Amino acid sequence: MTGVKVEITVNGRTTTDEVEPRLLLAHYLRENVGLKATNIGCDTTSCGACTVLLDGESVKSCTVLAVQADQLAVTTMEGLAGESGDSLDHPVTAAFRAEHGLQCGFCTPGMVMAVTGLIAENPDLDERAVREGLEGNLCRCTGYHNIVRAALVAAGKDPDAEQEIEALSDDARTAPGFSVGSGS
Amino acid sequence: MSIMGTRVVRVEDPVFLTRGATYTDDLTDERLSGALHLTLVRSPIAHATITSIDVEAAREAPGVVAVLTGADIDLPAPLLFGGAPKQMVRPWLATERVRFVGEPVAAVLTEERYQGPDAAELVDVDYEPLPAVVDVREALKDENLLFPDAGTNTCSVYNKEDPDPDFFADCEVVVTREIINQRVAAASLETRAASAVWGDDGRCTLFVSNQNAQGARDEVAGWLGVDASQIHxxxxxxxxxxxxKIGADPEFALVAWLARHTGRPVRWSESRSENMTGMVQGRDQRQTITIGGSRDGRVKAYRLDVIADAGAYPRLGVFLPVFTRMMAPGTYDIEKVDSRATVVVTNTTSTAAYRGAGRPEATSAIERAMDLFAAEIGMDPAEVRKINVVAPEKFPFTTKGGVEYDSGEYAKAIDLALEASDYATLREVQKARRERGDAKQIGIGVSSYVEITGGGAFVENASVEVHADGTALVWTGTSPHGQGHATAWAMLASEQLGIPVEKITVRHGDTDHVPEGGGTMGSRSLQTGGVAVHQASLELIDLAKQRAAEILEASVEDLEVDTTNAAIVVRGAPGSPTVTFAQLAEREELKVKTVWDGKKATFPFGSHVAVVEVDTETGKVTVERIWAVDDAGPVLNPLLCEGQRHGGIAQGIAQAMLEEVVFDPDGQPLTATFADYGFPSAAELPSFDLVTMETPTPINPLGFKGIGEAGTIGSAPAVQSAVVDALAHLGIRHIDMPTTPLRVWEAIQDAVKEDG
Structure with missing residues (x-):
């Protein structure tokens, strides 16, 4: 198969490679660049484990071809860890740890990037906005309770107060019956 | 100050939140360099004879190193569950007959990952379809046999005695109903994966995604016909x-066999759609519940008849009705309890454990029965429960199932849940909505549950070693996959030794370092592996005292641990010489390995109250609130404990209202992707209200019971009950799980029709 040359900035670093046109961005990141935090959990763009930022916007990297990311900038969870690669100073990762927003860790890199994207889009989040904003990211371990808290903390909110407001709210919960993989 | 009961954040997280965890498919281990990628060709038909398999075109595809069929594999087909009829073996790769959609038929090995599916598409298999057996009652008829040589589709019968026709003779009121505890998918976010490489020493190093390294080693070794010591x-x-992920999957052994056959490392990581047909699924019991008692609310007799679906090839699912039968009476003190179960094979994915494994099925059944009984006699369902639960003074309590409940205060748990939810007010809100005739009605569900944790595997080992630099290393035979043992076990060692948590490394899941171990399953870890770490820490202190006695010139009895300095000191002699664990380790290896045997299971319990809103025009259910009392004894780390409860509650809610693995009458799976399967997102769930209650068990010195599965067991019946309760005024008494909009809407239409 003929290769196509791509140049993709990943976490601030320029990467180039010759890739098959069908190569998924998720595989490019994992195999070609060697960044393994980004996981792949489904075949249908439903689970969001592969969520990364593409020029600042959260996308599911299993549904983006590497060639589509040519000349664009990708941020993965590794990109939040600072120069040292082990910093937990980023407000989102710090909140995930403080609120126990992860268990097995598989959804975590995608969830962290989805939350990062969500806060960038809407800094004034409440619990319902977080829950609906994360509708495209599945977690099997946490029941989302602490992920939602982590997102609220990262957005500068008091999670106890927000949960209280949501619990007492009569507002319609507009979510669909289950995830239909509508994308981030 | 004690670290026990404190909210220590996880030591696992810094790596998980920066470079990410390292799952099997992430491995860059140099032993795996140059590995071949395995792609399995899987049957698209549920039941068929194979008339031909043509692999020639696939062999010519780019990057293909080998394409193998069952004819190439020189291993006997394994029986995946020892108690099943011996003819019900699963071929490594099917050659004559396929029995479920997703059954492996051919193995394709390629140099690169993307080449595998390309080549797999070129494998040409001819199938002659056979009638598929999907329904368990059809299977029972034995008209179409999955294994003609076995002569039956039944793989196990528990309790062959005929039911006593007079069992309910002295009951004023008897209610009976068939209900379904539907099949669900475990749907771990990481699918199954394995990598294998054989060394020059003739040993296989096998990396797998699993809950028990030692069990997987033994099974794989047995299937390959090699000694367990040859598999690492x-x-x-x-x-x-x-x-x-309990037990090895046959694919693991296939990967190891292929690595030996080709002389190269082999990697395998399945896709989600393979996972949704290939990985074992849970539940799937058709239950007939019959409950009898008097109009004053006292239940006198309860019978549970189960037909369970093992799927195509019997696995652990064959055993789980044993747990269901053991826990049949739940939290209730019922004079007469009777149960039986039959397990059959069908042309579907095999069943095995899923969070709760046999106990949620028991709880949902008895809780539905209690609701039906309450409705029949016109009594509040919470009240009926409180009348019938085992009284606190009766513990330890031996049930009619022959199980000894260790400790419990079941009525108190119900009261706590009712109080937290302000049950009386909820009933008033419900009454007002009914009187107004609102389209959106609310329902309130109350569950009472007890379950078994650490059942069957009471023994666990641990080693604790302190190093000269003051750090410590703990090895455990348990096997965390999200639970946070690295933090919790470090807390247990730290509590005794005074070494800070961040200086204690907990390791697991390597059979060369820990040859024995029961892994993590059945909510067993804290009460077995955790207690073993506690015991090992105490034994390490004894050893340290013996060595310190000489150095400090004091008798062992006069020595104690100074946890502030991680040192041995002379009791009541401030300023006298001391020696730290690190200093002792500098002189001589300071290490203890111990085995803890709890000898018995423990029985956590609790009560949940769920409030749902049901749109009577559309059938849509929304879970508004859930209050959970989950009592598993003293809590080591509330952060971790709450996390387990949250996840469990979510999975129970999901079973009650969303999830179901569906096969069509031909055995075609209709829920083979996450776009089709009702996996809940954050948007479908509320936050959870947790209520604290801690009743210790006498079974271990720390009073710990298990918490991993409790939430699931308590929440599913509470939510299901709430949905039915929302529609009780229409005369509706039961709706099967999952209470999807369609199913709820149909129940409403039927009720309205009957009424009109």
Missing amino acids: VILPDVGGGFGA
Whole structure:
């Protein structure tokens, strides 16, 4: 198969490679660049484990071809860890740890990037906005309770107060019956 | 100050939140360099004879190193569950007959990952379809047999005695109903994966995603016909298991066999759609519940008849009705309890453990029965429960199932849940909505549950070693996959030794380092592996005291641990010489390995109250609130404990209202992707209200019971009950799980029709 040359900035670093046109961005990141935090959990763009930022916007990297990311900038969870690669100073990762927003860790890199994207889009989040904003990211371990808290903390909110407001709210919960993989 | 009961944040997280965990498919281990990628060709038909398999075109595809069929594999087909009829073996790769959609038929090995599916598409298999057996009652008829040689589709019968026709003779009121505890998928976010490489020493290093390295080693060795010492199983980080990663999958042994056959490392990582047909699934019991008692609310007799679906090839699912029968009476003190179960094979994916594994099925059945009984006599369902639960003074209590409940205060748990939810007010809100005739009605469900944790595997080992630099290393035979043992076990050692948590490393899941171990399943870890770490720490202190006695010139009896300095000191002699664990380790290896045997299971319990809103025009259910009392004894780390409860509650709610693995009448799976399967997102769930209650068990010195599955067991019946309760005024008494909009809407239409 003929290769196509791509140049993709990943976490601030320029990467180039010759890739098959069908190569998924998720595989490019994992195999070609060697960044393994980004996981792949489904075949249908439903689970969001592969969520990364593409020029600042959260996308599911299993549904983006590497060639589509040519000349664009990708941020993965590794990109939040600072120069040292082990910093937990980023407000989102710090909140995930403080609120126990992860268990097995598989959804975590995608969830962290989805939350990062969500806060960038809407800094004034409440619990319902977080829950609906994360509708495209599945977690099997946490029941989302602490992920939602982590997102609220990262957005500068008091999670106890927000949960209280949501619990007492009569507002319609507009979510669909289950995830239909509508994308981030 | 004691670290016990404090909210220590996880030591696992810094890596998980920066470079990410290392799952099997992430491994860059140099032993795996140059590995071949395995792609399995899987049957698209549920039941068929294979008339031909043509692999020639696939062999010519780019990057293909080998394409193999069952004819190439020189291993006997394994029986995956020892108690099943011996003819019900699963071929490594099917050659004559396929029995479920997703059954492996051919193995394709390629140099690169993307080449595998390309080549697999070129494998040409001709199938002659056979009638598929999907329904368990059809299976029972034995008209179409999956294994003609076995002569039956039944793989196990528990309790062959005929039911006593006079069992309910002295009951004023008897209610009976068939209900379904539907099949669900474990759906761990990480699918199954394995990598194998054989060394020059003739040993296989096998990396797998699993809940028990030692069990996987023994099974794989047995299937390959080699000694267990020839297989070195290593578990990298595991992306969730929920019971479905207990025991080895035959694919693991196939990967090892292929690595030996080709002389190259082999990697395998399945896709989600393979996972949704290939990985074991949970539940799937058709239950007939019959409950009898008097109009004053006292239940006198309860019978549970189960037909369970093992799927195509019997696995652990064959055993789980044993747990269901053991826990049949739940939290209730019922004079007469009777149960039986029959397990059959069908042309579907095999069943095995899923969070709760046999106990949620028991709880849902008895809780539905209690609701039906309450409705029949016109009594509040919470009240009926309180009348019938085992009284606190009766513990330890031996049930009619022959099980000894260790400790419990079941009525108190119900009261706590009712109080937290302000049950009386909820009933008033419900009454007002009914009187107004609102389209959106609310329902309130109350569950009472007890379950078994650490059932069957009471023994666990641990080693604790302190190093000269003041750090410590703990090895455990348990096997976390999200639970946070690295933090919790470090807390247990730290509590005794005074070494800070961040200086204690907890390791697991390597059969060369820990040859024995029961892994993590059945909510067993804290009460077995955790207690073993506690015991090992105490034994390490004894050893340290013996050595310190000489150095400090004091008798052992006069020595104690100074946890502030991680040192041995002379009691009541401030300023006298001391020696730290690190200093002792500098002189001589300071290490203890111990085995803890709890000898018995423990029985956590609790009560949940769920409030749902049901749109009577559309059938849509929304869970508004859930209050959960989950009593598993003293809590080591509330952060971790709450996390387990949250996840469990979510999975129970999901079973009650969303999830179901569906096969059409031909055995075609209709829920083979996450776009089709009702996996809940954050948007479908509320936050959870947790209520604290801690009743210790006498079974171990720390009073710990298990918490991993409790939430699931308590929440599913509470939510199901709430949905039915929302529609009780229409005369509706039961709706099967999952209470999807369609099913709820149909129930409403039927009720309205009957009424009109």
